[in-house]
Amino acid sequence: MKAIGFKTSLSIEKEDSFIAFETPKPTPKEHNLLVKVQAVSVNPVDFKMRQNSAKETVLETPKIIGWDAVGIVEAIGDQVSLFKVGDEVYYAGDITKPGSNAEYQLIDERIVGRKPKSLSIEQAAAMPLTGLTAWEILFDRIRIDAEKDKGKTILIIGGAGGVGSIAIQLAKKVAGLTVIATASRPESIEWCKQQGADFVVNHKNLIEEVRDAGFQQVDFILDFVDANQYWNAFVELIKPQGHIGCISDPVENVNLRQLKGKSVSFHWESMFTRSVFQTEDMIAQHYILNKLAHLLDNGTIQSTLKTTLNGLTVSNFKEAHKLLESGSTIGKIAIRI
Numbered sequence: 001m002k003a004i005g006f007k008t009s010l011s012i013e014k015e016d017s018f019i020a021f022e023t024p025k026p027t028p029k030e031h032n033l034l035v036k037v038q039a040v041s042v043n044p045v046d047f048k049m050r051q052n053s054a055k056e057t058v059l060e061t062p063k064i065i066g067w068d069a070v071g072i073v074e075a076i077g078d079q080v081s082l083f084k085v086g087d088e089v090y091y092a093g094d095i096t097k098p099g100s101n102a103e104y105q106l107i108d109e110r111i112v113g114r115k116p117k118s119l120s121i122e123q124a125a126a127m128p129l130t131g132l133t134a135w136e137i138l139f140d141r142i143r144i145d146a147e148k149d150k151g152k153t154i155l156i157i158g159g160a161g162g163v164g165s166i167a168i169q170l171a172k173k174v175a176g177l178t179v180i181a182t183a184s185r186p187e188s189i190e191w192c193k194q195q196g197a198d199f200v201v202n203h204k205n206l207i208e209e210v211r212d213a214g215f216q217q218v219d220f221i222l223d224f225v226d227a228n229q230y231w232n233a234f235v236e237l238i239k240p241q242g243h244i245g246c247i248s249d250p251v252e253n254v255n256l257r258q259l260k261g262k263s264v265s266f267h268w269e270s271m272f273t274r275s276v277f278q279t280e281d282m283i284a285q286h287y288i289l290n291k292l293a294h295l296l297d298n299g300t301i302q303s304t305l306k307t308t309l310n311g312l313t314v315s316n317f318k319e320a321h322k323l324l325e326s327g328s329t330i331g332k333i334a335i336r337i
Contacts, residue, residue, distance in 0.1 A: 001025045003102035004317050005062030009055045012321045017050070018314045021062050026098075026106045028077040033107050035071035035089060039125035040100045041305075041334040042320040043067060043162060049095075050321065066099035067092050068334075069107075070115055070125040080109050082286060088115040090289065092128035094275035101317065103337065110282045111275050113289020116296040123303035124296075126332035127166070130304065131292045132285055133271045134167035137245040138175060140284075141267035142220060150176035153215055155237065157203065158224035160188035160330045163247065165195050165304040167222055172196035173300050177220070180213060182206070191330045195304070206233040218242070228252050238264050245269055306331030 003023050010017040028034040049065050073087045083089065091112040093100055115124050138144050154171050158164040159181025171177045173196055181192040182203035192200045201209035203225070210218070217239040223230065227250040234244055240262040247269050256266055274282045295301045307323070309316040312335070320333045 001103040002312060003062070003064050004312060004314060005064045005101065006050060007054065007059045007062050008057065009051050009053065012047070012050075012318055012325060017321075018317045019062060020312075020314050023061075023064075023102070025104050028075050028080075028106055030077045030079045031108050031110060032077045033073050033080060033083055033089070033109050033112060034075040035069065035091075035105050035107055036074045037069050037071040037100055037103060037105055037337050039070045039121040039334055039336045040066050041068040041122075041125045041129075041332050042317075042324055043129050044324060045095070045129075047321045047325050064098040064100075064102055066101035067095065068125055068127075068129045069093065069100035069105060070121045071105070074104070076109075082109045083112065089113065090115045090124045090128050090293075092132055092271060092285075095272040096276055101312075103312065108275065108282075109286070111285040113286055114293055116293040118297045119303055122308045122334040122336055123305045125334045126162075126303050126305040127292060127296065128289060129271055130162040130166045130332065132288055133163050133247060133269060134170050135288050135292065136271060137222060137247065137267065137269040138167065138170055141269050142243045142245050142265075144171075144175050144177070144220070146175050149219070151178060152219040153178045153180065154220040154222065155210065155218045156181045156197075156222045156224070157230055159183050159192040159195070159197055159200065161224055162304060162329075162332045163224045164222075165191070165331050166301065167224070168192060168195040168197050169301040169304075172198070174295065180210060180215065180218065182225075185328075188330055195302075203230070206230060207236055210237055221245070223248050226250065227254050231255070231258075235259065238262065240264070243267060304331045305334055307333045309333070309335045311335070312337045 070090045154177045180199045181197040183189045189200045199213045221244045223246040235258045245267045
């Protein structure tokens with residue numbers, strides 16, 4: 001089968017930052033599905049892995065990354081019970097296994113959902129990783145309850161990004177929260193409003209902007225950008241007994257002691273935790289993806305796809321990574337295989 005990968009970590013402009021190569025098509029065993037990949041999307045974790053996972057070495061076998069995919073089940077392992085051959089599926093994968101940037105991929109059925117019927121393959125490919133991340137941080141980590149928390153305020157840092165876009169929708173349309181999102185450019189401000197944000201504020205003057213919008217403090221904060229950059233603002237803006245959720249990778253330590261006086265809870269979210277550690281509730285991602293598919297099919301939430309490229313080619317993956325690394329993308333980028 002054809003795959004796109006890399007042997008060493010290079011800047012995206014370099015000729016061999018990605019290479020196309022042939023590799024044997026894998027055979028599924030136990031809980032694994034063999035999926036014929038139809039479309040993928042790219043996320044910041046993709047370019048971070050490309051930049052950092054082979055810095056000081058040249059790999060003998062190219063590394064295949066990619067953690068969003070839509071495809072058709074072509075074969076199943078002997079312990080598979082959730083799917084059958086021919087099923088259309090979507091998933092975000094396992095960071096410890098070969099990724100989706102290939103014609104075929106092995107994937108554990110317990111982290112796979114049924115593709116939303118109403119979406120194109122590109123629209124569906126945009127949703128798994130960001131949808132799981134946003135769902136888990138809202139409902140599994142912070143444990144927001146749509147009944148008791150309805151109307152409470154949430155500040156979402158990075159509202160126009162991949163995770164921010166779907167987090168706005170879930171917070172507003174599923175949890176019933178009052179959503180304040182950050183964005184600074186006219187096009188990203190408009191995008192946040194389209195996703196359902198009640199207020200859009202400029203992250204450059206965060207405290208002042210939130211208070212100018214009419215909020216002295218907020219019940220929840222989600223950080224999808226950089227905890228170091230905004231930490232002092234978080235400490236100031238979070239309500240007593242509030243919750244802060246974070247997916248960023250702060251370079252410096254954050255002083256959690258600053259939250260003690262307000263009894264504020266801090267929550268980490270990594271979408272790969274369940275698959276990496278084979279947690280007892282690993283199958284929860286199967287159920288979450290199916291819930292998201294239902295919400296997408298009934299129109300409660302919308303795909304956050306913004307850009308589509310066509311073809312399993314080195315040039316397309318270079319273009320997608322270049323766009324993501326610019327830090328100015330809106331929504332998601334998908335590649336049709």
